Amino acid sequence: MADGQEELSQESGLAVVVKPQLYPKCDPDSYFGTCTADLGPESMFRLGCSAVQYPAVWKYFETNPDEYHWSWIPGACREVKERGGRLLLKLQPRPPDWAAWKVEGKPNLAGYPSPEHMQDWQDFVHDVVEQVKGDIYRIEVDNEPDLSEWLHPGLTLEEGAELYYQLLKAAYAGAKTADPNCVVAGLGVSGSDYHGGLKFCRAVLEKDPKLVDLFSGHPYAFVRYYGPDQKPTGPEENGQAALCQAAFEMLEEFGKPRRMWIGELGWALNVNSPVLSDYSLDFAATVAQSLMIGYVSGVETYLWFSQYGCNEGGHEYGLFRGRPAYALPAACAYSTCARMIDRTTVAGPVNLGGNIRAWRFDGNRQDQSVMALWTVAGSARLVCQLPSDARIVNSFGRNLPTAKTVELDLGRMPVYIAVPLSQAKELAEKIAQAELKVKDPLKLNHAYLASRQELHIVISNQINKDISVRLQVANQKKSFVIKPGTENVPITLRNAPTGDLDIQVDSEFGRQTKTLTVDLLPINYLKTIHIDGDVGEMEALKPMVLTERRDVLPADPGIPWSGPEDLSVRAWLGYDAENLYFAARITDDTHVVDREDYIGFWESDSIQLALDPENDSQNDYNRDDVEIGLVSGKDQVLVYMTAPDRKPITAQASIKRTGTETVYEAAIPWGELGIEPPQPGKVMALNFIVNDNDGQGRLYWMGLTPGIAEGKNPGRYCQWVFGK
Template sequence: MKQLLLSVVAGIAVAAWGNNLFPEDTDFETGTQNFRYYRSAEPIRTVSGDAASGNSSLEIDSAVSWAHGRWGYAIRKDTDYTVSFSARRVSGGDTIAFALIGVLDWKQVGFTQFRLTDEWRRYRCRIRTDRAGTVLYPAFLPQGEIVFRIDAIQLEEGSEATPYRHSEAFSIFPSVNGAGSVVHTPEIPRLAVNAFNAGVPPEGQPFTLRVGVPGTEIRRERSFRLEKGKTAVMEFELAEAAEPGYYPAEVEVLDNAGRTVKSSAAPFVVTAPFPPPSREGFFGMQDSSLPQSVLPRIGVSYLRSGFTVWKAMEPREGEFREYAFLPPPELFWHPTIQSEFTPGRVPAWGCKPGSTQADPAKAALFMEQLFRQLRGKTEYLDFINEPDLELRNMPDGAEYYGELLKTAAPIARKYGIRLLAGVSGNRSDFTEKVLTEAHSSIDILGPHPYCSPRSIAADGRYCAPPEQGEFAGSMRYHSELARKYGKEFLIGELGYSLEESIPFHAPEAHRHAAWLARMFLIARSYPECRRLVWFTGLDRWEGGPFLYGIWRTENGIRPLPAVAACAQAAHEIDRADAAELLLDGDIKLLRLRRGNHTSYAVWDSGGKPEKTALRELPAGAAPRSIYGTAVRPGEAAITEAPLYLSENAAGTVLAALLRAIDSRPPLTVRAWLRERNHLKLEVKNRSFSDWKGTVAIPGVLQATILAVPRQSAETVTVKTAAAIPAAFAVKLAGENGKEYRNPVELPAPFEIPKLAVSDLEKFDFVSKLNGPGSIVQQTREHLFPPDPSIPWSGPADLSHRTLLGWDEENLYIFSEVRDDMHRNRNPDHAAWRGDSIQIGIDSHNDADGRNSYGSDDTEFTFALNKKPWNHHAPPTRRTPAEASGVRQFITRSEESGTTVYRIAIPRKLLAPLKLKPGTVFGAALCFNDADEGKVRRYMTFGGGIADRKCPALFQKAVLAE
């Protein structure tokens, strides 16, 4: 994680200057930018003129919420650390609690209570953990109602606190027009730079302050001096940035020798103002530590916020507490009951006799109290977040959820609250069972149709665009269910995560924005879909260094390009009367109508988006970018980022768009090897006219006749006379005499040797590990998730040497896996959750562009003392099921810390895969390590198997002699 990595680096770097391991301004002299409130309507604030150190301190009102710092540090296992801070009471009670927390799992370390006085005093607590590489953050947790102030926070190694020292010699905090850095036109952006000099002497001055916005001509520079221990505020008016758009400003302070003293990103968004939030609004946001007052500034009307209530509201059976549910003042609040009815979390006295499930009668008493207090404060209640996942391990999970809904519905309706079923985006019989049994108790269907894979990473790994993955299929599936049962339909969660090491102005950050906008537009094309909730406002890690928030904490709350894209999408599609998808090929064209106004959104969703110029747009089209920036005449183009256009004269813009789209070369080609000399070609006709002609590969394939209707694709499998090279050109000659050439590159397949295995248990595979078919993975770069906070001490912690092979009867896996701790207490069908090996096979090597298993694909799991399991198989066999017929010898040596797998998968379980020389297929292996109390880790050969099934990412393999 970038923030976490920066924290570690900063902690090491400042050791020579001070002893404070927390980075940045821990004294609040430049502001509160690295502290967060939860569920706060407004940003937290500093108080000037009252401090233990310097001039400013942070004030916390625990009646509002609790707060935690965003300075993280990776503390070492079994090592003493000390946190010290200054604090004083202002009003209310006198007790606070402090702990370090890990925001990935919210576990607390060093929880300590303190009794404050009205005078500034220094407090300290000892920190020690047995978790290696744990990145922790300082948190102040509410202990009753108290207003207090804190200052001068310090983390240091050792069991004693030393006098406070600043973390860095010079601090800056740039901000643009307040929290969230969203500016509404016609306001002029004003960049204010708060600076604090903790330790740069006069001989290093004067300083030079530079401000710039990459991609523009905006530049500012100012010379200044600042005494040690003093603060200053310097402001710049940026009139050139007063038009809608995304402005990734950067600020840098240099000393008199030209060396960088401190730098910081300061991106901001400029957009037109929005009317007050409306219940007809389309856009919602999951709650986060982002100040809620920021959300209406980008067109958000709804806030989805989870809360935990049963045990807190009814601490003892029949004794109910009153809770002050305060909806956000500027937003419509839609609360979520997260997991109050999940077995294991239900109060013991609230369970059915001899069960961990909630007793409906006792649950009804709790819900009576809850819904009564929510009356008039919310429109609907999200009744258990993703119940199909929360209850998936219960044989009767759907029936149990339906029973709870039937109990809750009459109580909710009595108090004017409608119930929403917020299922995950996965297709399952759970949702259909619930709708069949309890549809009359559900008012709204709100699935979470995430894409998959959905992490945009700096290393270029595959991430599914909105039109692929599971998003489009989930939208179709759930909208059809909503129509069938007459339910309102909304999106309860969706999102992409962006690796936090990616700079604000990087191509990946702009792709993140483009895909977000495309999700919005696709969702709006479903007339049943009335609302959409993005997950989430600020930060929120998942699966390693990936953040869902469209704002990011980086020396303050900073907007990503996605914030500007969200704001402009809200301007374009919010409260539209109708939305119609006119083109649904590689070019998507959405027509939006509102009253007498017509507008369009157009983008390229192809695997390798092209830039299609729009040179003949009529006057009045007013092309504008994804960020709302006016596009100059003659520069408009269709790219992967949606382009918005208006239409004043009926049909003129649409006609110009269609002409430009139809002017592209009409045919594209994709190719797959089926065998060494068998090639499958997909020829796609993206024009508005039918095509007929011949397909040929010079020197490899003679001309073959092919007809491809307009806006469709045809495939042909051919046997070639010569070996198929890795790169070649496909020649397409139409009957009209026009010829096209499409270059094609085929990935080199991994060679799997033929083996003579007479005795599976005794076969000497180790001697063959340096030859064909061998895979060795033993470095951290092979470890997933690629999260530096996940511990890995070396090859003995997880690594493997593996040999793949085949003969006419079996596909073989021989593997020696090193792992110092072998654990797998899962049932056979879930053995993949523990230490195990998985293999996925794309039998026909035809999954290019597909993000889910097809009918010819299969997947197996193998684990010590578990039955081999077939999780996905062709439809001729029951799936999932025990992989009967697999031969396996799996042994474990605790002395050497190795597990040896010897596996033979018979031909009958692999069909339609042909075990013969020259067969080409896709394959992926996953080596799972799931030690107790630790995040699941794994190594993979080929992608697309570990978390989400994406056979397009499998390694291409060929059966060699």
């Protein structure tokens, strides 16, 4: 521009949504809520939300004993109550300094009240509830206690469960004394506990299940960022419905009613992704899909995380962003979902094949039956006749054209078809009879070797009728019928050769081909190995050598790696019927271990080892995949499992430091890994990385391939075959 001026551009957004039917009042029985309302609750009320949760941390309200600074709490409670909504206070027991638990050598315990001040925590909860009695719906005791009371302070499972039990017991007594009708929610555990079998929840419930009126877990996916170079795990891939079912079954085991809130759940969008980018639209689709999966699973209320912000590494969870704040497409998706399905009865799914989801909801506030449709991946066209009074609404809330016969384009963003309740059965029948048009009715998804003699081919039928298939691999031929959905087809091989393996699939829809490159590294069977810091027994094997710039991760030329003397690796693998063996000689000019706990050990000089036992995973870990870590503790070598569970494991291990060399050795029992001892010919995907901390935290690492530290991606790991 003239005069040396620069043009300034700024993105914003405006969302127009249909006014909720009861607005400006809220629906007190709504399913839809939010964890935070940093912008104030008004914008969420306009989206159809009725439940708002605020955190309240003890130390900010009682800096001196019995001297309270109530600040925003009374006003916020009254504001929500007057609108007919439900306010939920998450009371977090981070104590004021005078009540902190100060134990020499355990600084992390300072984040909890000492045993002699547990009564003060109880009194605080009592006084909060007394202050806002009648204006709050429930309280919740702490956030993600499996992390807060167990993993983050580095306690054992029993110690962590006991700590949370004492906090919960005190809070329950305080709340019920102030208001016997106050609902006490608890066990709002993270995705880690869900994916680990809810063991922390069970350890607490075994002490006294009566202390939890309402279960409020957070069934997060481990990978949840949308943006460049990200491969998020969506709600279906995360098994959200199964995680909810597991929670219900646990509650029944302990004699509790099947009553559950999703106390927090969300995904996050890259802050630099444009409002209408594919990343933003995928984020919006995930919001709506996750809300509906929770609803059909029987969840009572879902608190989306979050209304605004919460930046994690350049990704934000909010439905709104920016300053001044503006709405994202995700806000429209939330609003439309709330308008279409809230207060309905789930009538069930309609089977349209493996790639289409169709759920029927009957009896919303407009006395309608609603069919929600979306694709798991890609796009499809639904050709069908509709009842005469049908109305089609997209996730932006816009009405789409209707006709006697419609061709409806489907994608990951849900589309809703609404009819008067009297036409519900007719709509379901017409949808079930619809014709599906997809680019690839039959999709060859994935192929992998389970052993040298066994190939698996994963094929999806993406329409709502059976497809006859002819499959050819090398000299093997097989004919079969694939029903709608996805099938894993095993093929027996004589012995998978090194090189390219061509796969050919023929059907009425044409031919698809795939080439699987077979490049298997050997893991030798070892007869006698001693874990003593001397890797001489392993050095007869061919080593894995990492000494080049290309071995440094992340692949960023700005990483301050100065050469092999800074960090380089020679490593070996072996096995027998009892153990997986790992050994490495690490050259590292500076050895730093400033964290040894199993949450943060990777920030120190350490090893991480990942295994995909069936060699079948792609962009994220499956349930059977395992990750472990080795780090030098103050008194002993520590070996941890970090996936699928987080816990110490029992293994023989040695770490010896001499000069600038560190020698790692470990014999890790297959039983500790939860893996069947492999037979000769078995194929497994495996990777490891060596983390480097030179006094400034982990700045980089070396590894065989990416896929551990950057984000879990077993599809990139080297494949290994077990020898005789």
